[in-house]
Amino acid sequence: MAHKFASLDADITSRSRSITKPGSYMILGQADRVNSKLPNWRDTNAKVMTTPVLGAKFVEYEMFIQPGGGTKQPVNDGLQHFLFVLEGEISFELAGQVHELTVGGTVWLPPNQPYSLTNNSGALTRMLWLRRRYIELEGIAIPEPIITNEKNVEAMPEDTYVEKHLIPYDNELGYDMAFNLLIFEPGTHFGFVESHIMEHGLYMLDGRGFYYLNGDLIEVKKDDYIYMAPFCPQYFAATGWETGRYILYKDVNRDYIDEL
Ligand code: UGY
Ligand code: MN
Numbered sequence: 001m002a003h004k005f006a007s008l009d010a011d012i013t014s015r016s017r018s019i020t021k022p023g024s025y026m027i028l029g030q031a032d033r034v035n036s037k038l039p040n041w042r043d044t045n046a047k048v049m050t051t052p053v054l055g056a057k058f059v060e061y062e063m064f065i066q067p068g069g070g071t072k073q074p075v076n077d078g079l080q081h082f083l084f085v086l087e088g089e090i091s092f093e094l095a096g097q098v099h100e101l102t103v104g105g106t107v108w109l110p111p112n113q114p115y116s117l118t119n120n121s122g123a124l125t126r127m128l129w130l131r132r133r134y135i136e137l138e139g140i141a142i143p144e145p146i147i148t149n150e151k152n153v154e155a156m157p158e159d160t161y162v163e164k165h166l167i168p169y170d171n172e173l174g175y176d177m178a179f180n181l182l183i184f185e186p187g188t189h190f191g192f193v194e195s196h197i198m199e200h201g202l203y204m205l206d207g208r209g210f211y212y213l214n215g216d217l218i219e220v221k222k223d224d225y226i227y228m229a230p231f232c233p234q235y236f237a238a239t240g241w242e243t244g245r246y247i248l249y250k251d252v253n254r255d256y257i258d259e260l
Contacts (some may be wrong), residue, residue, distance in 0.1 A: 017218065023055060025213040025232050030223040033062070043069030043119075046129075050201050050227045058132040060201040060249065062225070065090065065125040070118035080134040081115075082167075082179055083107040084150075084247060086205070088125030092117045094145060104150040106166045108179070110134060110142045128203055128247065135176050135254050143174040150181050158182075160191045169252050178252045184209070184244040189237035198250045200228040207244025210237045 018032040019025075033047040043066040050060040070090075075081070083092070085105035092099045092107060094115045101107070109115065111134045119125045136142065146167065155162040163182045169175035184207065193212065208221040212235035213228065220226070228234055238244035 017220075017224070019216070019218070020054075021214065023229050025229060026050075026054060026227040027211075027213075027218060027220065028225045028227075030225075033225075035064075040072050040075065041065075041069070042072050043067075049225045054227055055229055056199055056201075056227060057251065058130055058199070058201065058249065060128065060130040060225075062086070062203075063125075063127045063129050065117075065119040065127065067119055067122050067124075069125075071116045074114035074116045076112065076114035077131070078111050079131040080111055080177065081107070081109040081113075082128075082130040082177065082249070083117075084128040084166075084179070086126040086128060086203075088119065088123050089121045090117050090125050090127060091120050092147070094147070099147050101147075102149070106146065106148050106150055106153075106179070108146040108167050108175075108177075110145065113145055130177075130179075130201060130249055132177060132251075137173060137254075140173050143172070153181070155181075155183060161185075161188050166247075173253050176252060176254050178248075178250040180248050180250065181205075182246050182248060184236070184238035186238050186240055186242065186244070188244075190235045193233050193235040195231050195233040197230050197256055198252065199230055200226070200234075201249040202226040202228065203247050205245040205247060207238060207242045208240045209244050210239065211235070212237075 018029050019027045035045040036048050038046050045064040047062040050056045085101050085103050090101045092101050153164040155164050161184045163180045166179040167175050169178050204222050204224045211218050211220045214232050
């Protein structure tokens with residue numbers, strides 16, 4: 001009798017593109033991610049992608065919410081939250097109001113805004129979930145929640161590509177995080193190698209390309225996740241025949257004196 005694993009190829013490790021270089025960057029391919037169960041969630045798996053164990057100042061998860069799944073109790077942890085629907089639908093409840101979010105659905109919440117969510121559809125919902133401590137500024141009001149869809153946000157030219165600012169942080173110091181959707185026609189590439197204090201959590205939504213990260217050139221594609229540490233030199237070139245899109249977290253609008 002054939003062994004139950006007899007059909008597996010011998011090149012398992014060479015097919016993985018995941019790389020972790022602490023203090024520099026991490027690439028985590030979809031096939032290499034592992035499920036975690038979180039206490040306040042029913043019928044849901046979390047793929048944990050970034051936490052402070054990497055040196056990051058935020059946590060970012062990909063949530064896989066089965067039909068009927070969602071939060072058990074309202075989420076209320078004193079952090080600011082960002083949610084983005086990657087696949088499927090979710091009913092999101094805030095202050096007694098239910099918002100039906102579809103693919104591209106975007107939520108930003110300042111701290112202390114308890115919410116719950118449920119997948120009332122008959123199919124899987126995948127959602128990005130990022131949390132971080134909010135840094136308040138004296139004399140600057142904390143902005144109100146944002147509930148929208150990326151389709152309602154205008155794309156603006158930036159360097160050699162276009163981007164949508166899902167959180168309107170330009171000229172608005174109340175926001176201390178950015179979530180930008182970057183869009184690249186095939187063959188488009190950055191005009192320079194960036195190296196900056198801001199951290200990134202990047203999720204490839206569509207397309208493919210080459211990412212240059214701290215001296216390494218790595219092929220990336222849809223559903224890859226990348227964490228970039230402060231001052232990780234970075235450059236992207238889109239390849240293939242499809243428009244490339246990724247969604248990118250970045251810390252903005254604050255002075256960098258906490259570590260002094
Ligand atoms: O805004 C940014 O820092 C962006 N251009 N970086 C990136 O896409 N790696
Ligand atoms: Mn950058």
